[in-house]
Each structure stands twice: as C-alpha cells, then as structure tokens.
Amino acid sequence: MSAAESVQKDGMGGVDLAKRWLESTTWVELPFDVYNNAPVCSLRRLGGKVQRYDLFGAIHTDPPTLLYVDRQGRQPCRPMGRRWMKRRPDDSGAPQKEKCMISREIRGLDFDSYLQHIRCFTDEELIPREIEMVDAGEVPADLVERMAQVGLFGITLPREWGGLGWTVEQQVLLTLEFTRASCVYRSRFSTTIGLCSQVLLDYGTAAQRTRHLAAMAGGDRVASFALTEPEAGSDAGAVTTTAVRDGDHYVLNGHKRYITNAAWADLLIVFARTEQGPSAFLVELPASGVSTRLPHRMNGHEAGPVAEIDLVGVRVPAENLIGGEEGVGLRQALRGINHARTHVAATAVGQATRLLSEATRHAIHRSQFGTPLADLGAVESMLGRSYAEMVAGRALVLDCAREFDTGPIPHHRIAAAKLFCTEMASEVADRAVQILGGEGIVGDSPVPRMWRDVRALRIYEGASQIHERNLARHLKSTVGDGGGV
Numbered sequence: 001m002s003a004a005e006s007v008q009k010d011g012m013g014g015v016d017l018a019k020r021w022l023e024s025t026t027w028v029e030l031p032f033d034v035y036n037n038a039p040v041c042s043l044r045r046l047g048g049k050v051q052r053y054d055l056f057g058a059i060h061t062d063p064p065t066l067l068y069v070d071r072q073g074r075q076p077c078r079p080m081g082r083r084w085m086k087r088r089p090d091d092s093g094a095p096q097k098e099k100c101m102i103s104r105e106i107r108g109l110d111f112d113s114y115l116q117h118i119r120c121f122t123d124e125e126l127i128p129r130e131i132e133m134v135d136a137g138e139v140p141a142d143l144v145e146r147m148a149q150v151g152l153f154g155i156t157l158p159r160e161w162g163g164l165g166w167t168v169e170q171q172v173l174l175t176l177e178f179t180r181a182s183c184v185y186r187s188r189f190s191t192t193i194g195l196c197s198q199v200l201l202d203y204g205t206a207a208q209r210t211r212h213l214a215a216m217a218g219g220d221r222v223a224s225f226a227l228t229e230p231e232a233g234s235d236a237g238a239v240t241t242t243a244v245r246d247g248d249h250y251v252l253n254g255h256k257r258y259i260t261n262a263a264w265a266d267l268l269i270v271f272a273r274t275e276q277g278p279s280a281f282l283v284e285l286p287a288s289g290v291s292t293r294l295p296h297r298m299n300g301h302e303a304g305p306v307a308e309i310d311l312v313g314v315r316v317p318a319e320n321l322i323g324g325e326e327g328v329g330l331r332q333a334l335r336g337i338n339h340a341r342t343h344v345a346a347t348a349v350g351q352a353t354r355l356l357s358e359a360t361r362h363a364i365h366r367s368q369f370g371t372p373l374a375d376l377g378a379v380e381s382m383l384g385r386s387y388a389e390m391v392a393g394r395a396l397v398l399d400c401a402r403e404f405d406t407g408p409i410p411h412h413r414i415a416a417a418k419l420f421c422t423e424m425a426s427e428v429a430d431r432a433v434q435i436l437g438g439e440g441i442v443g444d445s446p447v448p449r450m451w452r453d454v455r456a457l458r459i460y461e462g463a464s465q466i467h468e469r470n471l472a473r474h475l476k477s478t479v480g481d482g483g484g485v
C-alpha cells in the first residue's frame, strides 16, 4: 500500500494531504542510539541521506528505529500530528550530553529589556506560527529550541541554577506577554519551569538539584509532573501508584493520566505511595518499564496533548526519592502546584488580552445594518465588560505575585487569582466568539481555538469548584475564629 493510501485508510486525511505532507517532509532512518539529544549531528554523520520513505509502519522497529527529522535536520517530529515515536530504555551507557541554550546576550539583559525581547518574540515568532503548529499537531521543534534560547525554560530558576533569576512578579509580567500567543506554547515548558523545577528547588537534595536544575533551565531537560491517576484527580491524596523499597532501589508500579509533556519528557516527577505515605520520585527517561500513550482526541490543546503513563516494575535508585524523605510528597507537590496556579492565572489573563484584541479588531472592521459592530450598544457592552474583567484579573495576579515574592506563599490569594482569572478568560472567550459570529465557529480565526484552549484552565491546577470550596473553608475558619475577611 502506498503511503498516501495508508493515510487515507487510517482516516487521517486524504491522498492530497498525504502527498503534500510527503513533499514537505524528509524522513530519515537513523540508528536508535542517536536519539539521545543528538539527532542533528547524527543526521550530518549520515550526510542527510534519505534512506526510506514511509508513513507509520516502521516507527517502532527496534533496531534500527526510524526517527523523523524535518528538512532542516532538526528534532525528531511527529508525522501528521497524530503519532509520536516512542523511546526505548537507554542501555547504551552513554553519558547524557549537557548544553545550555540560553545565550550570553539574553543573560546580559536587564528585566525591562528582557520583557521587551519576549514581547517581540511573541509577536514575531510565536503568534505567526500558530496555524503551522496546529496543522503539525505539535509545537515545531525549532520553535521549542528558540524558546530555550530566549530563556523561557529558565525564567523561574535563580541564576546560580542556570536560570534568569526573575522574581515571581517578573515571571507573571513575562507570562502575560508570551501567553498572548497560543497557550500550547507555554504548556511545552510550563511543567519544567513551574511544577517540577520548584519542587526540586525547594525540596531536592543538593545532588538532585545539581544533576537536574541547570539542564532544566537551559531547556535541555524537559520535566513532567505525574500526579493525577484515574482514581486520584481532584482528590490527589488518593494516589494508588506504589513505590516499594528493594535494597538501594524503589520499584514503582501504577498508572498516571492527563500528564502534560509526558510523551516527550526527559524526566518525570512521579508521586507514589510508600510505607510512609505519598512520596515524590525522579524517574529519568528513557527507563525500563515506563511507557506513554497519547489520547485519540483533545478538546483544546490539540497540539500539546497530555499522556497516560504506565509504570511497570520501574526500578529507581533510592537517591531519586526527592529530598530523601518518604511521606511528604503531597507537601512537595503543593509547592509546585502553587507556583503553577499563579502562572495559570497569568496565562488566563494573557489569553483574555489576545481574545479581546481579536474581538475588538473584528468588531471595528465588520459592519452590519450599515454600522460597525463595535458601535452597537450590545457589542460595546460585551467589549467593555470583558476589558474591566481582564484588567481586574491582571491586577489580582500581579498583586498575588508580589505577595509570593515577599512573604510566605499566599495560598488563598493564589486560589482566588486562579479561580477568578480562569473563569474570566472563559467568559471573555465566549463573548469573543459571540462577537465574531460565524467566524467564531468556522475558519482560521484564533478565537475559536483559544475558546477551546482556555476551557482547560478551569480544570487543571485545581478545578474551580475545589478553589471555591477551599476559599469558603478558609473564610469559615477565619471568621469563625472571630477574625475578619
């Protein structure tokens, strides 16, 4: 069967689509061991010679394993945005190559110049490539590399750990900029910079921090945070994945789902039950017994799908227990989660800002009944209310970030910001779709895609109802104790 026919048979598109795709993509067969962060030089070693065209058939053969390399010879990529190649355990014993991609020029910028740089990066590189990303079904590999070069993997880590050392307030200001672009871009590095790096920074042993933080800050090690399970979603304490001590190792067994970046991560933080209770483990990938699966469909975030992870007899050295302490995994998780919630609140504001720009632009240029939509009272009402809510969210998250920088982590303020901003972004997105009319449903406007994307923000990092519940409990206890709001 021809490649084009196989695409059609899989129901993944027509013959024309397959032909177009084959014309624009070079598939290169490489020996397996070059996958480990070195596809580009290995490609050069082979002289970039195309050895074989195929669509899906040989992707998992072992050895040799087929890797998909784009025409510029960059990272392995996923054909048709549907299937990712799998890695197999690295038994080559070869040391991992370390490189820090943040350039010296970037490191030399003061914050205002850096913010301006990220603003331009968003307008000139991220936003223009959104449609390409959606069509490819993934963030283009060269763009991930650019995100690393401009330091986006390093914005949350101190300079001594290879990061850029920005405060939480500065991180929020940056997030407000780069999340004017699709929030799928942010997802690509969010688990590394927030959930995982913050857990390691506060709770990792010196050896764990030395081994991982600089590589994470430079974008060389993508980390993924594996907490959620089928029976442990909002109730994260109900995890059933186990970690049983066996000499100088732990053996992990269990199943995780909805894990952002898991399918291409280099490092997992896995939460598993030990004798002392939930504990956090570093699992370096590839690792024997770890396999990931992507969902068939996503409602939003299609170009950054979450994954399921199976852990079957995964042997992890005892020194990979984070902080060397059992039973404190949930406290450690919350450190990452509170940081991530602050960033998600800022993401919601960034998305609302873009949605509002798109809706306003449309309303100015589209006329009905001889009048621009923007001059109709009902549309003005939607625009005005959206603007008020967006700036309220912006003020709230910045205020929250300042508190984060100056005192103990403001859990309740963070919950309030996450709740308000994510609900606000959904409202703004809904009004933007309404203002666009049919163009909000049909065609290439970013608005319907963003409307789907922002919906997930109300679910992850604590569903809205969990925050409402926790804030109500906080109120009841402070007021009940004779305090005031």
Ligand SMILES: Cc1cc2nc3c(=O)[nH]c(=O)nc-3n(C[C@H](O)[C@H](O)[C@H](O)COP(=O)(O)OP(=O)(O)OC[C@H]3O[C@@H](n4cnc5c(N)ncnc54)[C@H](O)[C@@H]3O)c2cc1C
Pocket (backbone or CB within 6 Å): 191, 224, 225, 226, 227, 228, 230, 232, 233, 234, 235, 257, 258, 259, 260, 261, 301, 306, 456, 459, 460, 461, 462, 463, 464, 465, 466, 469
């Ligand atoms: C795009 C995406 C990315 C994600 N990334 C990650 C990740 O990287 N790592 C990770 O570990 N997890 C991740 N998650 C999982 C996410 O954290 C969970 O989906 C979330 O905690 C909710 O769990 P659940 O889906 O099992 O829903 P459930 O817990 O079943 O809750 C469903 C709904 O029930 C209601 N509800 C539940 N409990 C209560 C309560 N006590 N009071 C009132 N209402 C309640 C809420 O409305 C809630 O939305 C991701 C999820 C998504 C969608």
